[in-house]
Amino acid sequence: MNEYELLDSGHGRKLERFGKITLDRPCAQAVWNPSQPDRWKQADAFFTRKQGLEWRGRDQLPNSWIAQVNGVRMKLSTTDFGHLGVFPETREMWDWIRQTLTTATRQRSEPLHFLNLFAYSGGATLAAAQGGAHCCHVDASKGMVQWARENAELNGLKEHPIRWIVDDVNKFLTREIKRGRRYDAILLDPPSFGRGKGGELYKIEHALLETLQLVKKVLSQQPCFLYLTSHTPGFTPIVLKNLIQQLLDQGQLDSGEMLLTGAGSAFPVPSGTWARWQA
Numbered sequence: 001m002n003e004y005e006l007l008d009s010g011h012g013r014k015l016e017r018f019g020k021i022t023l024d025r026p027c028a029q030a031v032w033n034p035s036q037p038d039r040w041k042q043a044d045a046f047f048t049r050k051q052g053l054e055w056r057g058r059d060q061l062p063n064s065w066i067a068q069v070n071g072v073r074m075k076l077s078t079t080d081f082g083h084l085g086v087f088p089e090t091r092e093m094w095d096w097i098r099q100t101l102t103t104a105t106r107q108r109s110e111p112l113h114f115l116n117l118f119a120y121s122g123g124a125t126l127a128a129a130q131g132g133a134h135c136c137h138v139d140a141s142k143g144m145v146q147w148a149r150e151n152a153e154l155n156g157l158k159e160h161p162i163r164w165i166v167d168d169v170n171k172f173l174t175r176e177i178k179r180g181r182r183y184d185a186i187l188l189d190p191p192s193f194g195r196g197k198g199g200e201l202y203k204i205e206h207a208l209l210e211t212l213q214l215v216k217k218v219l220s221q222q223p224c225f226l227y228l229t230s231h232t233p234g235f236t237p238i239v240l241k242n243l244i245q246q247l248l249d250q251g252q253l254d255s256g257e258m259l260l261t262g263a264g265s266a267f268p269v270p271s272g273t274w275a276r277w278q279a
């Protein structure tokens, strides 16, 4: 079931429905005209970055609410940065991860081990858990890991084998290599700019190569997939593909744009890139 919908986009904005709440938020790539100008009146709240960060109509919204996004129930809440606790452009990837892990688990007749790095509120972790994988969820933000745990509970996955780790990704990976822990399927969504648990600066252009080298060392002997996504300008599908190609040989390598998609006449909105390797 899916309660997310991109209703329209244009004039640098997007109109989206998250369950019973409709929001109008900035979207720099939507340089075209809106297809349905009348629809925008439906918005319950409006976010702008024009003169500092500002929500209008936020006081009319509940503090938090729940929407099912491609089979995963997510707690949503408006943050001061205009985020909600979900990036809906990743939802088709969640379906792919769930399906791929379900099939692989059946073929191997044992659970696969899935590692989610920069894992945020856990949509992909929970889709992997639904696919039967044992999961490890890593994010430097204690608050985000807590949010992801609440999402696990909402999906009846509180007792599922998921390790919840608050740590800097590169430090965590270095420790996992020493501990001899290995993973069959790995997803990483590095931010353009981030901070580790101890305030370590993560700048994608300097840190990603090291992250990928470490990721290679925690891949199991029988890997299923490696999925790399990015929201950083300039990190096109080919850039991500080149990075993985240098890391892993053989296997199948695909890449593309992540899209926000909607119903009817809504244009798909490019919202990031992905590349994935499969054994």
Ligand SMILES: C[S@@+](CC[C@H](N)C(=O)[O-])C[C@H]1O[C@@H](n2cnc3c(N)ncnc32)[C@H](O)[C@@H]1O
Binding pocket: 086, 087, 090, 117, 118, 119, 120, 121, 122, 123, 138, 139, 140, 141, 144, 167, 168, 169, 170, 189, 190, 191, 193, 194, 195, 196, 197, 200, 201, 202, 231
């Ligand atoms: C762009 S979000 C990831 C979005 C998420 N993968 C999704 O699709 O829902 C980036 C996340 O990386 C985390 N982060 C940033 N720098 C980090 C670091 N050095 N180590 C671990 N996590 C980090 C942030 O706390 C944030 O939750």
